[in-house]
Amino acid sequence: MSGEVILEIKGLNKHFGPTYANKNVDLKLRRGEVRGLIGENGSGKSTLLSQIAGLYRPDSGEMLVKGEPYAPHSPIDANRHGISMVMQELGVVGNLPAGVNVFLGRTGQFAKGGVVDLNALNKAAAAQFAKWDLPMPPLNQLTDGMMIETRKMIELARALSIDPDILLLDEVTQSLSLNNRDKLYALIRRFKEMDRAVVVITHDIEEMIRITDTITVLRDGEVVGEVRSAETTLDEIRMMMVGRQVSGEYYRADMTPTYSDEVVLRVKDLSVPHELEDISFEVHAGEILGFCGLSDAGIHSIGKAVYGLSKPSKGTVHMVPTDTDIHSAPQALANFMGYVPKDRDNEALMIHANIRDNSVLPSVEELKGKAGLLAPRKLSRMAEGIRERFSVKTTGVGQTMNALSGGNKQKVNLGRWLAKDLKLLILDCPTRGVDVGVKANIYALMKEAKKDNIATILISDELTEVLGMADRLLVMKDGRITKEIRRDEDFTEQSVIGEMI
């Protein structure tokens, strides 16, 4: 760190109606510094970054960039001051090509006589991917249909294309697989070497301690502590975040695979064109079967294929207790399967509908009355039950999903399945974008499901998560299963990474 303060925030306040999102926040960011922002879901981290990035205007307080007063009225204005941000939920525009998305809002710089030179634009976009050593997507292809990870890389290239002095990263790493995380870490180090600054939000405390110089902890919108990353511990951060000692283990403490002999799901020779090849495995009652792999390994296609959302070219997905081959999602649902996809907002939840409708959706068949009608009182009762059981922080079940924080959305997403009588639950990155408290909650629920003899397929980009929870782990590469490791074997990060690479 050179020591020169590049961004200073003094007494920043922000309200959203009755919610006090940021209370008198003070922060000093220096050149060459990587600052972590951590706190529970709803603690005001994203709100703070959004104000720095010009998305929201503070109610009061002051910001200074390089000693000059700074009050951005838009993200473009923030860009002009050398600040750019990759947002947690922003995304890309699906009906425009990847290259255009990198310069969206600034395509005018490639216009000659009113016509945008797409070749020049794509060349400039490619140069950004090359400059920052990011994996390049097909630039002429529409982003609609691209993986979350690819879309995140496009957003990253977009943020970097303004050559920022301050880069704000809100929950970026959790969308990335291990190999691309390494690229992001290298990028952060490079920023540091260039004497620029990075502010990172991540719910992975270990990762935060590893990649940052300093960590600011927020609770209920207030800064409750600032520590040097090299001098702090995981427990200290957790305690600062929640305001009390966090007890108990996140993950399983045992190292023995414990599940019954009863096979719940049998997948045989399953192939999905360009995604999966000759996949065979079994999942037992009470077992947590983990899947891990690098990007494009095909792990996320497993969940879709098993739940009947893909069209396999060959192979079978057989639900043993009901003796049924699964070919479609409704069939999967009727055969006691549940599926929590990775892309929560686009694939799992009806984001503009209320909590009640989202909560009851997988259970409407069971909730139907004799005449086939749904009684509103019954639906509300079930939704209320989920809200209470899973401690969803909300004003009521009539609140729309998009008003909830990521963690609370995930509670609804997961809770609605656990409220059902399931034999198999497929979880694809269930803790993506949730805080330490919700994570612990989700792991506890997984343990509870295991106890209830529910078979679980856990697909995750977080290696520690699958190692911490799974009875068996299937490592994938290029759409194939390359290795099976049991919990009582060489169940370590090193051995798994070796297989993944």
Added chain:
Amino acid sequence: MPTSVTTPREKRGLKNWQFILLFVAAIAVILVAFHLLSGGLFLQWSNVTGILARTAYPSFIAWGFCFLFACGYTDMSIGGVVVLGSFASCILGNWFGLPGVILGGLAVGMLLIFINFLIFTYSGIPSWIAGISLAMIYEAIAFLLKISNGTKALVSTSLAMEYRLLGQLPWCLLLLLVGLVVVFFLYNRTTVGLNIRALGGNKDVAEKLGINVKKTLLYVGLISGVLIGFACFLQQSYAGQTTVKTGLTSINIIFQPLAIYLLAQIIQKRINIVICVPICAFILYSIFNFLTMVGVPSGTLQEFFLGAFIIAFGIIGSRRVKGVVK
């Protein structure tokens, strides 16, 4: 060197050039089949030119839809606007000749569509609701302006034959080609075109990336207005008169251009939608023309075939194109 990211979509079986080749071949086969089935009448030069002349004005309306739907809006009043624009084209054409034909249609088309978008942008009313209300207003105005009282239907007086030049070949085809080039660049290669598409793709992202939503919407009004304006005077020049009743019947006018847009949308994953529009218009009117030739009654039965054709086209066009979100 950065590694590249591949997606399942990239790996789809049929390459675009193969699809285009197959598509052109399929059209050729269908046209030859029509020719044979119609006893050698269909591909006669006079018949083909007739179809080509008919494709011009619906193509302009369908291009207008491209911009409208791209930004996520719907305008049900376009039929009413075409009626009023055609009236203006007819009246001013008969007064001032060819310049009057062009100016009348363009001015009314542009003005009314721009007014529509002012209302959509600033009122906050869903565009399809506001559009229906506006369609009723425009129909009522047209009814008040009716020139002939011969029937309950509103029948405007005809445009003089000497001023119908732009609706005939080669002029309408020339305008169609110029329109194709201009609209292609506007939609695909200009900042405003990209911003319009960004708005329909993800309004929140567009807004956060500094795209001025209201200004962009007004641009949509302006661009669509010009295109509908062209459609107005081309329609009047082609048909010579415009007929409409009240009771939202003006919406009928947009059904065929809407079908053209839908067909174009189906194959836009392979061929640019702006290019697809006149091709699909030609296919559509070829089918109508053939059905008429073989004695299929116009109206219900022809519409049955049109509906079935769109479904079949959709199934074939969507095959092997899959958007996977992981």
